[in-house]
Amino acid sequence: MAGPSIDRRGNSARNRRFVGLQWKGFLWMSCLLAALSAAFYWLSHSHLMHRYHAQREAEVQSFRRQMSGLVAGISDRLVRLGGTIVSMDNVVETFKRGNPGKNSAAATEARFASLGYEMDVQRIEFYAPGGERLWRWTPAEAPDLPEERLRAALAHVHAEERPATFLWCEPLCLLHAFVPVLAEGQDIGVMGLGQSIADLVIEFRALTGTDIAIVVPAAGHGDGILRRWASAVPALTDADRLSPFLEKLSAHYPDPADLDGGRLLQSRGTSFEVQRFPLAEFIPAEPGFILFISDVTERLTEIGRATRQGLITAAGALAVGELLLLYLVRVLIGRLRWFTQTLPLLAQGEHRAARERLAVQQKAASFRDEIDLLYDTALTLSHQLEEASQALSAKNQELAEERDLMQGVLDAAQVLVVTQNRHGIIQMANKFAAQITGFATVKLQGRRFVDLIADVEAHQEVLSKLDDLYARGQRRADHEHDLVGRDGTRHPVMWVHTRLRGEHTDDAAVVSVGLDVSERVQAESRMRWLANHDTLTGLCNRHRFLEDLTRTYDEVARTRVTGALLLFDLDHFKEINDTSGHAAGDALLRMIGEELNFRARKSDVVARLGGDEFAVLLPNTDASGAETFAHQFNKRLAEAPFVYANKSYRIGASIGIALLPHHGSGVEEIMANADHAMYEAKRAGRGRTRVFVDYPPRSENVSKQSL
Structure with missing residues (x-):
């Protein structure tokens, strides 16, 4: 017993020095563990980013509602203020008289100057029904409103008898409201009021903690021009910090539409997320857009910190798992090496050498276990494989002779012969079928039989006939349809399908024989033509x-x-x-x-x-x-x-x-x-x-x- 034991230990030592299955198993399992760790890291990071984006989406929707509410509030305030002014003494009389006299104009101006300062209104104007301006008050010299937009607003007020608003940013951004003036049920003019949107921007910043920039076309603006966007920024919170950022933003995204959906950009160590929305969403028919600029540095830093912690945890778990895996692979796979080195002999047909090798290892075993049962089974299998191999060689020789005979008959026949499986896929075709279709025999294999039928509407009919061969146990089915070749030529073919019995190595279930009846069809067609x-x-x-x-x-x-x-x-x-x-x-x-x-x-x-x-x-x-x-x-x-x-x-x-x-x-x-x-x-x-x-x-x- 001592000799065989020493020999067994020697063989075992040689196997341990051989790089084989155990190292492959270790490598694959290591890759699996690494993939799981990476997946854990990715899922953790994705979850954090998903939460971040969901929160940001909710915040942006809140920003939009806040901005819409603030704009609507200012518009409503101006409309109500206009209604109040119209109800004041002498306003209606002023409209009825047209241009007030010099003394009356001075008194009216003093009166409305006080009202403008108290109500934070930068512009008050009166317009006659025809559109000419009767009177205007502003704290300082201010340019006229654009003629086209002014006339459109006045026309809207006269037509609808409802207030109209628009935004004009030259030189300051004012939200203008135009209120109809009615007396005794008749339209006698329009009052225009303008208020700065500075309070709106400041209030939005206070409510949301988010910076905002209003960007309009650059025509007529001197300062705050973003040349890459051909736009001006008349309203911007924290301008000292954000003006350089907007320059950088316009350089990164020459097309402002790229900011739709949100974009992240770093500037001077701060991460900003920018959302762009058309100004017309808040003030109808207004050109330009609004940028919501959020400082997300702290959030992204927190996500990075959590991600790094997850990565460290995953790396630690991976290291522990690798150590355990290495131990299991070396202990459990070692005894299988001998057996795995013997199996190739069976595959190569060296049955006697395999039995000798298995017998040596079987005698050397001191205790029997599952691997010993594998050795016993392999010995029995070697005898059976040897007998089966000899019988198979004889049978293959016989089948080869029969196959050569059948192939010669099929190739000599002037009919199309193909075999199909139960799914209608061609498994074999003779040379005449290849000649008629224009496809090589190997190209026909794997194609659907119905694809050879020229009439697409007849495909279902042919499939139904083939299904009947299986479902109803019919022995044969026949039909006549045009066959389409590779070059598009058509051949009328009469097909007869016969179901094969038993299993076949190529999965063939139906043999289909087709007879080219082109000459008969041509004769019939000629006779029909001559008859008519x-x-x-x-x-x-x-x-x-x-x-x-x-x-x-x-x-x-x-x-x-x-x-x-x-x-x-x-x-x-x-x-x-x-x-x-x-x-x-x-x-x-x-x-x-x-x-x-x-x-x-x-x-x-x-x-x-x-x-x-x-x-x-x-x-x-x-x-x-x-x-x-x-x-x-x-x-x-x-x-x-x-x-x-x-x-x-x-x-x-x-x-x-x-x-x-x-x-x-x-x-x-x-x-x-x-x-x-x-x-x-x-x-x-x-x-x-x-x-x-x-x-x-x-x-x-x-x-x-x-x-």
Whole structure:
């Protein structure tokens, strides 16, 4: 027992020096622990940032409500103040008189100067109904309000008889309110009041603790210009600290719209979050925008501190976990090394060498455990694998011979043969299938069978037939559809699908055999075409035309929509046949057919009824439209003489027109009346057109052919 024990310990020492599974396991588990630690750190940081953003979102919404409330408060105060001033003595009289006199103006100015200082109003103005300014008071010289905006505000007040407000920042930002002045129910003028928004900005800073900047277009401003934004900042809290910050902000974000949604920017060791909102959100129709500037340095510092603490905790946990993992890997994986070095021998077919190696290790074991059971199982498995390998080699040889035979038969057959799995995926295709589709055999494998069907609407029908092979136990299913090749060519193919029984190594469940029936389909199509068309001109023949005429007549009789039937008889056709032969006559007939086809709409039906007689059916056409068609056709024939064999012939057509359903109670009567009209056109002279009227019956003049 001593010898084998020493040998076992020697082998164990060699295994411990070998870098194998235990180190791979250690590496992967280390990566897992590191990933978990990183995930913990990331989740902690994400949670803190999510809370930060949620708080900021709530704060920004509060800022917007506070700003809206403050603007509304100032606007309401100015409107109420305007109403109070209007109710004062002599104000209405001043409006009625127009411009006050010199003494009255001085008294009014003194009175309103006192009122302006007491109410913190920087501008008081009176306007007549026509828009001219009657009187104005300001603490100092101030520029006039912009003409366009002033007139728009006054027009709004006069039209709606409601106050209007707007913001004007030149040189100071004043919120202007315009109040209608009514006397005895009549509009006698408008009072304008302007108040600085400085108090609004200061009050907002006091309420929220957040700085604010009002940015407007820079036209006319001297100071506080942000050149990159072409804007001015007439109102800004803590201007000494924030003016350089705004310059830096405009440099980082040349487009102010980039500030929508909030942006973080550091300046002089302080982190600011800036939110931009259009000024029109608070004061309707105002250009410019408002910036909420929040100092978030303390919050971000706290988040960084908490994140670092989480990172230290995760790193400590990772170190402890790594030490425990290293211990477990070295203790538990060590005994499996010998076994893992033996298994490759079984995979390589060296069954005898594997049994010898397992037997040595099995004898050296002093105590049996689960790994010893693995050794016993591996010994038994080696015997079974050896026997199975020998049987499999013989079977593979037999199958290879059968496969070669079947493949030769499939490749020689002039039919498409493919196999599909239960999901309709092609597993195998023969060479003829590759030839017809234009895809290589390997390219067909893995494609859906229904993708070979050209008609997309038929895909569901084919899938249903294939499903029936499984669900209802049918042995076969068949259908005929066009197959689309790689280059877009179509081949009509008749398919027969047969369900395979049993399991197959390539997952094949259905064998599909397709026969290319292109020649049969072409012959059938040619026969159908010949049955409905004139072979000389390619137009519809009499049989097809009567079918279309009958269908159109039934439709117009039901809907009461007018249609038109035109019968053509060529003038001088017999002369051309007699002088230049039938070949010339045939050429003329083909030319007439091409000209009619060129002039007809898609909904029209053009036919050659026989000889030199043609017919055109014009749905949704009245008598005027039909006559226009006929005159233009005859005009074309007159302008382009028929030339054959260096001879020129002037041709025309006598055309009779009958309207559907007005000129007949049925198709035969419509045809007879159109023929009657054509006869009257011929009597009137060559190249004429006549619409059917109730002529006296002359049955002898009705063409037997049209009846």
